[in-house]
Amino acid sequence: MYKILKTVIVCAICFNSYNISAQLSEYLNSEEKRISSANQIEVEIQKFIDTNFNNYVLSKEVTDDLINHLRSEEEFTDAELQNAIRKTKVYELRKLFFSQNPDKKDSYFARPIPVSVQQTCVNGDFENGTAGYSFWSDAHPQPASGTAFFLSCATPTVPTVLNVVTPVTNDLNAAVTLIDDTSPSYQQYDPTLAGLGVNIPTLFPTGGNKCIKLNNEQGFGSSDITTVSRYFPTINQETIDFNFSLVMDNKPAHGQPIQPFFRVRVLDQFNNVVDEICIVADPDNCLFNVIYVSRNRRVLYTDWICARLNVGEILGQPGTIEFTVSDCQPSAHFGTVYIDNICGSICASPKLGALNTNTTNINCPDTIGNTPIQVCGTYQPPYNATLVSITLDITQNGTVVGTLSAPTQLTANTFCFSVLPSMFGVSPTGNFEFQINANFSVNCPAGTFIYTISDNSAGVGPDVTFIDCCLATLTVTSPVDDLSNLDTVVLKEKERSDWIKAANIVSVGNNALSNGVVYHAANYVELNPGFEAVFGAQFSAYPEGCTASYAYKTQLPNTNARSSEAPNVDETINLIKVSKDFAIVPNPSSSTIEIIMNDAKFNRVSVTTIDGKIVDERNVEKTDKTLIDVSRYANGIYIINVTTEDVQVCTKKLIKN
Template sequence: MHKIFKIVLLSCVVLNSATVSAQLDQYLAEEDSRISLSQKTEIEIQRFVNDNFKNYKLSKEVTDDVIKHLREEEEFTEEEFQKALINTKIYELRKLFFFENPDKKDGYIAKPPPPTVMQTCTNGDFETNTAGYTFWSDAYPQPATGTGFFQSCSMSTAATATNLVTPSTNNFGSTITLISSTNAGYQQYDPTLAGLGINVPTLNTNGGTKSIKLNNANGFGSSDVTTMSRYFPVINQSTIDFNFSLIMDNKPAHGQPIQPFFRVRVYDQFNNIVDEICIIANPDNCLFNTLVVSNNRRVLYTNWICARLNVQDILNQPGTIEFTVSDCEPSAHFGTVYIDNICGLTCAVPQLGALSTDPTNINCPDMTGSTPIQVCGTYQPPVNATVNTISLNILQNNVVIGSMATPTTLTSSTYCFNVNPSLFGASPSGDFEFQVNGTFNVNCPAGTFIYDISDNSANVGADVTFDNCCQPTLTLVSPADNLNNLATATTKEKERSDWIKAANIVSVGDNVLANGVVYHAANYVELNPGFEAVLGSQFVAYPEGCTADFEYKAQNQNTNVSTTKSAVDDGVVNLIKLTNGFAIIPNPSSNTIDIVMKNAQFNKVNVTSIDGKTVLERNIEMTDKTQLDVSRYANGVYIINITSDDGRIHTEKLIKN
């Protein structure tokens, strides 16, 4: 039977002494100052939005995106549309504020706390009794309960109105016992082991005057499953370390699945298991010392050891730690555990080993080349164990979609996998996690015992995300990148956020319009020597960036040319400033246009075609806004000049479609 647990080797902290308290106070004061600064910045942003709202208009691409989004949701009124545009402009102006004031972002980013105060785990060692903890114990009478309730490490347990327990002090017959050396009834050594001639302290050497004991040594009549739980409003360190001393009965005739077990879990705020340690009573596991009491009974015990739980996946989020220990299923053999120093120490040498995957947060890795993604980390074998295997799985929705059996490099304490992008599948979409699994061999008197350690994620959130992915550049060469009109859409449709340079050959499959090869890039598509679209093939390129809309437009359709990057790109402020000139709204246009000048007036309008012919020349009364009907103009590009009140001429281009 394998011992199941997942641990990550990262630094923990010691929270003791007045120095630590002072550091915590200082950190909290600095965080209060940062938050206060961000609140002041919010006032500045609101003032900036108000002052600049009329100085900018949204780019046409953003406006089109808003319309598209609303139409996808449901029908919308003009009022709803205008409200959406206002909200979008406020969002874009907020982005502009941070572009112009990059230092203001610092007030929104929490500063990492000093190592000694990373985990605010007050009462981790029970020195102030059991505040913050919830205890419960379920008794399963035998044989009336039957066998269906017992699921070993997978067994569910929950606090109910009938199973909550209040700890008693130094009552070793209770299912929950607060061990206190300053109260009556204290016993320095576990009484069960002491009766067998073995002295294991009931208090950890570094744990002060109190600890917790879960379950008792009674057994017989009911299989007790006892749990202690604590909720953390914020998990603010990568690991939770703790000490425990485990004592379990083991009947040789029982199979392993019904032996007593000790389990520790961390849950996220949605009750998903973040990390778990589960140890089943097994004399083959040399974690245990073994006392042979009789042919039908062995007592296994561990002395005080330290262990580590990985909680980096829920950093800065709520979490719950839960300790559970059980008797065996038939109830005649007990399991009990002493616990202390929860997040009150740093476990320098985790007895059960440790495995850590370095944080990896990649959005839209390059799928066109062969550059691998490096997934690296560190590991520490369990005490006296050696590494057997370290493997990697790529998970999506808890389903393995790719794997590597061995690391690319492996040292005595580190590993690295060079993950080929092809392992994510042909057209990946959504979120992916890296799961690293290690097996470690321990040479025990009974033979080789295998420890399994896993890390199911490299960091908070997805490790790799494919969401609205668009690579910046693409170079196509012949013959590797030659395309046929009848190729699959994912092959013949290319888009990039910057440019495409093509020196490949596009060949024909048929003359159906929808089967054309389509390239588009935000800045340009460059056809270099070697590019050829053979007779009868259909090829088109549009400078429109990553839109995922690969419509092959008919030749008589006019295409609105835009070099503005995608509206969803947070690295671009999608605003057009209405100063030092004038704006044409809308542009392009097929009907009427408004000519709007900010902070000035004009009294003359002149419109010429791209070849210099005058289409319109008109003197008007001094104004900051006028309207023109361009519906009768031929489609194309026009130059509009206006003369401002100071005699200067301002020029803009109009696209008539």
């Protein structure tokens, strides 16, 4: 009997494994088709840009602003100016393409990964391409985007219809490059560094054949900010480790806040930051090696580094990992990063260190007895760094309302703070969060450098709540608790800090008021046998703690932090269409005329009478001039129609005498 049972269990495991493998294979095939479609669209976009490049010019305002901006920031050559104008024009034409072809956007957004696969790291090493990942790049042409967009590590970035891109294999001038040593044009070493006598591999040395590179190594014209993102239906491990290598320009005259940056972060299902690493190009940071190119330029670079993000706070919940790299704000100096092995390897020792705060969810702490709240976590110093301090901030709506300058317990890798409820104020109300800040010092060639790592307790909901500190549970039954939306607020709106169990009847009342019966509780609202919402009644129940806010919700909120649908974006396209024109020489004419087109070519000509009758119609080989014999035409006025190569029709009158 034991042997039979064991065989059945093994077969069940094998079947389940086969089923997951089949779903993963199906998903990869689907993503491969999507990416192939996106690559084909990129070909269409390039053709569109090539076809229309001479048909449009930048608006005078944007061109003048661009020149003035460059003059205020940099010394530049005429060739650099023309390159900046070209990049801005290409950016505007790309916007124009998507505005004319909105249906093309879907191929740029990764399909959701099957829940059964969960956090299996689909292409974390990119060996099967880029399935599961979405890419976008904001060009921020200068100065059309102004300067307000750049907030260093706090700069926002979201995918839209206009900024989505797809990787190009081994094209290091692309916004996103799939490095592949099995494909043509592969470069073993970063070209900028190789040109300066330093060889840093473009692939992780002990990895596979592929990795991802974000941003190119060009400056002038646009401050590029490029992102790769992946959504996890379920986070099922406490850390996400990855490898990266940075190459960044650094101009000494620029202050640190506008230098290129590299940011990686994990967001929970409500877009709260769970953990984040951000590195700004800084020669004082001994994470970087420095090459002094000229008095106005330094190139900073790292070798391949292993880093860690702590995500234990959202185990079992959805999450999104997001990598972003930027040029400097004025646009002349680049930032680029190579990324590999996302959650595909484990760092023996994370070079950037790590900080993790345990989840805290406390509703209405004991203010009478002032019972301490324990806020604990773990830390790991960056490479060769020593701990200087760990502090705790209590924040409300982003404002610090209290600080503890030292933990009550501290070991080589753990900490604990005892937070008294009295620290929240005399009569606290609302939601509060804890933020841990750890400072580490390391001796660098330029002197002592301070690493600061911050972490929030990113459990779902606030860390501490002082909102209508209500009772924990509630049970409602029929008929004593039957309701309609015409009942008083105190009867029809219920909240609890733990749960509500309902077995009552909700009737129609006044269906036009949209202020129905509302139950919400922190853990669950349970509708038991006996509960009934009569057809047409207005009833809403949802998980939410004691907030004193009773929103009548007609549909479930979208909890996916990164929807596959791009938001609608209304952006001005700063282009002016060039009006095509042609000349008729001579005009009037009694014999032969020559049609001459300015700055364009045409492939079709027709001649009609003033009332629309066709006199002559012909296709011609693409040209900018042609001859027509009009000697046989009766005297009068004719209409000459010229069709350009981009199918525009230009019209002029001819006088035959």
